[in-house]
Amino acid sequence: MRISRGLSLAVAAGLLATAAACGSGGSSGGGSGDKVELTLLSHYSDGPSKEGLDKMIQEWNKDNPKIQVKAQVVKFDDLLTTMTVRQTGGRGADIVSAYGLWGGQLMKANVVAKVPDDISKKIKAEYSPAALGAVTTGDTLLGYPTELNTYVLFYNKKILAAAGITKPPTTWAELADAAKKTVKRDAKGNIQVEGLSLIQDGDNKSVHPFLSLLNSAGGKFLGPDGSPQFDNDQGKAALKFEADLAAAKATNPSISPTKQFRSGGVAMAIQAGWWIGSLKTQMKDKYGTDVGVAAIPGPTPGSKGSLAYGFFMGVNERSKHAAEAWKFLTWMNEHKAASGNVTETGKWLADQGLIPPRTADQEEYKKSLADPNMAPIYEAATYAMAEPNQPGAYEAKTALHNAIMGVLTNGASPDDALAQAAKAVKPQ
Secondary structure, eight states: OOOOSOOOHHHHHGGGGGGGOOSOSSOOOOSTTSOEEEEEEESOOSHHHHHHHHHHHHHHHHHOTTEEEEEEEOOHHHHHHHHHHHHHTTOOOSEEEEEGGGHHHHHHTTOBOOOOHHHHHHHHHHBOHHHHHHTEETTEEOSEEEEEEEEEEEEEHHHHHHTTOOSOOOBHHHHHHHHHHHOEEOTTSOEEEEEEEOOOSSTTTTHHHHHHHHHHTTOOSBOTTSOBOOSSHHHHHHHHHHHHHHHTTSOOTTSOHHHHTTTTSEEEEEEETTHHHHHHHHHTHHHHHHEEEEOEEBSSTTOEEOEEEEEEEEEBTTOTTHHHHHHHHHHHHHSBOTTSSSBHHHHHHHTTTOOOSBHHHHHHHHTTOSSTTHHHHHHHTTTOEEOOOSTTHHHHHHHHHHHHHHHHHHOOOHHHHHHHHHHHOOOO
């Protein structure tokens, strides 16, 4: 799903106040023979995401009359705030669905419980490395991976063809050349068609494309202890690549790819796989004729990169019915769909255009991808950099965003910008 920007650091910091909270307020019943009611808080508030989750909950409730699950839904923009406020008031949900980036903060604040060893062992054996990395802090797995998104290069086939480009770029040099050849300006120099978009709708809009390029150069964002790893040769090369495109006016951060790509205003964009669903809806028949997807190229032939971010479902540290909550989550993530070839959760996610995080589900869907544009998105899950999620990761991401935007909008020195961002990163 699309990650919304505008999450408040003050809200995130407020998680630390939860240490004084007591017990989950979402469960009822005390004796062994009483019915248990579990609450599940998520951002699946509408459309097929809500319908699919509701269907699984209804199926569980029908077969398990003594362990009933009740869904509580809020919009994504309100999810972290809702978790914080309810947890502080002792009313936290038994099961929480959360963005992986928040994982370290939630763990530090004792909002998410340790995954039982037997369940953790199975998850680590059955889920893709990208999915696991996106929901693991240090050596601690936060829960069952759910949503998984990777970044790829979207391009307009017709715009590239008109510029004499017959195949998508496979190196940074080819990518820069294609961006410069496809950009179009009016008589006053205003961009009518952007060559390459280096921003995306979502949380710290400039960082995910940059990290994908950094990954393609063999670089890293943060170390295991939260220390900055981007202020080095790979990071400087990636940001200089972006700076050169900005100087050539082949990229412009004031142009929104999600609004202007569909109308031919953007030739190429580094974006997350969820965009497929939006483009199909918005462009209709033109999607099949105009839209292509490829791996994000690296600086040398054969190199490529991506960023993977994910969501997870875990159990509240203060749930009074943790055993029942894990029982439900295990069922939800392991029981097979009616077809018998994939899990019901895998089908639920794939139906939304998301990558199922379970390796077996991924492989099954890769065999029969009707849309060829999905293939690079699935393939990226095998090599993508997992978005770090230790405590302080969000603050580090904000510092890096500020540095990148200073380069793209104000012409700041890439080396100086990265050095300043690195100084702002405070491992916790």
